[in-house]
Amino acid sequence: MSNSKQQKPFEKENYPISSEIIYYGDRKFTYVVIQEGTYPPTVNHTEAPNYFPIPDNYIIKTTWGQASRSRTIQYSIYYAEEKPHYLICFGDNLQYQVVSAQSPFDASVELHKIITPDKKTAVSGVYLFGLQLKCIDRYRKGRPRELKLHEELSKTTQIKRAKGLEKKEQIHFENSIKNFYNPKDRVVLRTLDFTIENKEYHVTFEDDDSVKKKQKLQSMAYVQDIENIPSNAYRHLAAVESTLPREYAISQTRQEINACMGELIPINFIDLNSTIVQEGPLEEPDITDTLIIEQVVSATGKGAYQSVKKILEYIIPSYIKKGVLDPAIPTIHLRISGDGRNVGRKVKHVMITVALLDDSMNLFKPDCHYTTVLFPGTENYPTLTVAVNALIQELQELSNNGMIINNILWNFELFFSSDWKFLANCLGFNAANSNYFCPWCEITKNQRGNGQVDWVISKSMSILNENPIAYPGHKLPPLFNMISLKNHVPDKLHIMLRITDRLWELVLQEIKNEGLFNDISRNIIIKEMEKLKIRFEFWKIRGTENWDYTSLMGDDKLRVLRNFNLAKLFDPERAALIKSLWNGFAELYDLLGEIKTDPQYFRLKAKVWYELFLKKTVIDPETNNILEQGLYRSSDVTPYIHVLVSHVWEFMLIHKRWGLNAFSCSAVEKKNHNHVCYFFKKTLKNGGNFQNKTSAICEILEHENRLLFYTQNNVSLSYPKPQNIHIL
Structure with missing residues (x-):
């Protein structure tokens, strides 16, 4: 006191x-x-x-x-x-x-x-x-303070206490560093995690590094885009793992990238309503999902175009940096490709892309094919004329004048590759079932099987430019008339697909002609397919006596070609003969994919195979007995078989630098298929109401442009993992 x-x-x-x-x-x-x-x-x-x-x-x-x-x-x-x-x-x-x-x-x-x-x-x-x-x-x-229980505190006080603990721990950490690390080591306390009852706290000790935060958000957006992870799915993941960035932040990052790329490579919409023509049912549909079909049909009439010059201006610097292009040799070999996915039996989803043949090691990757034209609709000449109008003008300028990119004048050599129908449409040419069916020579249907004539590439684009109907079967001006006919290269993938289809059809037709196409033979085929790990079915077409069967994918077709046991369906001699033909085509297909294959050697092998295909049955005139079995007739020769035998060796010779693998459209087909399946399903919103006819098309192109952004800006898909330490 x-x-x-x-x-x-x-x-x-x-x-x-x-x-x-x-x-x-x-x-x-x-x-x-x-x-x-x-x-x-x-x-x-x-x-x-x-x-x-x-x-x-x-x-x-x-x-x-x-x-x-x-x-x-x-x-x-x-x-x-x-x-x-x-x-x-x-x-x-x-x-x-x-x-x-x-x-x-x-x-x-x-x-x-x-x-x-x-x-x-x-x-x-x-x-x-x-x-x-x-x-x-x-x-x-x-005296010690009697602190209230955490649950009794206001949220503000809870945070205040956490901050107080954070500051004390930071001081303690900094005072302890000298006891464990060299002064030259840069030791920084970044975060502190602790739990009070069931409440978790994550404390950060540094101001947010805006650059690193932006990079991490771009990486997360990159992962979502390449893996097609829906926003809702990511929200659920972020709700489970709180350290993941919030979905709204990633969405905002995507929008920022879209805006940036929209300035560099604008998306221009095309009105194709005036070109819509009701066509008959398409061939076998590539996509059968009813939801996707409904949305693609709804979007018909709207297309989009991106400037090929803008794309090139954006991507060329990276190709120079990677050594794919050499400014000292300023020539770019640009390949144009087209693909139409059959979405149901009513409409196609058409995609036109460009790719650099110079980047031959990556041509099998879909992301190395850059979309310039995209639309759902009909794959016909009038529609293509409108859809590719701007592309044609730019390609003409590239062909004639080249293009200056970063003060370098680049010259361009142009190439075109697609399936038969797309190529014929772009050439203003007949359908494949016409009398004059070959875009490169003047053979007719009746001349198939004539071994006396060596059919070679005899048409010229310069003549077609002067007179579009100079050759029989050519009805309209070629769309890509700046590209030589010798640079209109058939697609290796479709050569394999269509010829294997034909060989299989001929086997089934022979069984039918012998009256053996019954449940027994069908079950034999299904069992053999099961041995090859292929799901295969037959079914009767409603209202007819005809049968249809499963359409096989490319890899499955090759497996059947190489491994199907024909002896289960034919007598040993017949099975061996057909198998010899199948093996011969498998060998040609392998040679076709080898850049080292001698074109003349391939020509001879193809001719021998063709002679086997057309081998005639030899019959004893006196006894009418078969002395030697034959195979097929000249009418069984398809356009693709003609091209394989007569022109493939020429294309191998002309394009030996690249090889025909460089003109395969498998990557473009995969790109188109994946985009249709993902984006037209993704666009179903508000209980399935399709909001905007151009939204899926726009999303596809924005998605592609974002992928360009990620690759051109070296956005990382991974970061170093921290060393996890567990203390008991």
Whole structure:
């Protein structure tokens, strides 16, 4: 207890036994402590020179002044958002209030404006609030604080406590570094994770690195795009794993990339409604999903185009950097390809792409074929004429004048590759079942099987440019007339697909002609397919006596060609003869894919195979017995068989630098198929209502442009993993 005769200032108190404290200084103050309060984790202080600590949840009654004019007023302090607020309650029933978030003195000034309006002075706020009292300060610091349970705290206080712990741990960590690491090591505390009851906290110690954050969001968008992860699926993942970036942030990143790429490679829409022609049912559908078919049909009439020049301007620098292109030899070999996916039996989804033959090692990758034209509709000459109009103009300019990219004038040699129907349409040529069926020579149907004539490429694009109907079968001007006919290269993939189809059809037709196409033979075929791990079925076409069967994929067709046991269907001699033909084609297909294959050697092998295909049956005229079995007739020769035998060797010779693998359309077909399956399903929104006819087309092209952005900007798909350490 203090002595009243002590030197001022001093405190007369027996705290905390007695809540009354008398303070003697320049003025006498009598205090009654109502609520002692505590010092929060982050304590504020009064101004200089004293810097008294300011408590939280503190209430005190203060009496000052001479007896006749003494006043007793209640003073409180509470923190809000780590800042103290000063509350003064006065009046007979403490019904009046003054609040300040500035300082004790500011609160005192506001009080005195009310209680002593005629005076311009005010009593010190520090003394009114009793902040100078050492006995209370000593007691607060001397006893442990009883903290409320976490669940009893407000959210603001919970966060304040977490921040206080964070700062203490950061100081402790920094003080401990020297005991474990060399001073030259850059040791940084980045995060702190802890749990209170079931509440998890993740504390970061550094300001967000905006560059790294942006890179990580771009990487996450990249993963979503290449793996086609729907936004809803990612939201569920992010809900499970809280460290993943939020989906809205990734979506915003995609939009930013779309806007950036939209400036560099704009998407231009094409109205094709005037070209829509109702055609008969298409051949075997590539896509049978009813939802996709419905949406593609709904989108018919709208297409999109992206400038091939803009695409080249964007991608060429990276090809130079990778060493694919050499500015000292400024020639780009540009391949144009087209593909039409049969979506159901009513409509096609048509895609036209460009690719650099110079990047031959990556031509099998769909992402190395850049889409310029895209539309759902009919694959016919009138529609293509409108759809490729801008592309034709740009290709003509590239062919004639080249293009300056980064101060280098690049020359262009152009090539074209697609399946037969697409190529014939672009050439303004007959259908494959016409009398004049070959785009490269003037053979007719009746001349198939004539071994006396060597059919070679005899047509010229320059002649067609002068007269589009100069050759029989050519009806309309070629669309890509800046590309030589010798650079209109047949697709190796479709050569294999269509010839294997024909060989299989001929086997089934022979079984039917022998009257053996019954349940027994069909079951034999199904069992043999099962041995090859191929799902195969026969079914009767409704309303007819005809049968249809499963259309095989490319790899399955090759497996059948190489491994199907024909002896299960034919006598040994017949099975061996047909198998010899099948093996011969398999060998030709392998040679076709080898860039080292001698074109003349291939020509001879193809001729031998062709002679076997057309081998005639030898019959003894006297006994009418078969002396030697034959195979097929000249009428069984298809356009693709003609091209294989007569022209493939020429294309191998002309394009020996690249090889015919470089003209395969498998990557383009895969690209088109995947886009249709994913994006036309993805566009079903609001209970299945198709919102915008151009939305799926736009999404496809935006998706492609984002992939360009990622690759051109070296956006990473992986980051170094932290060293995980488990402490028991």
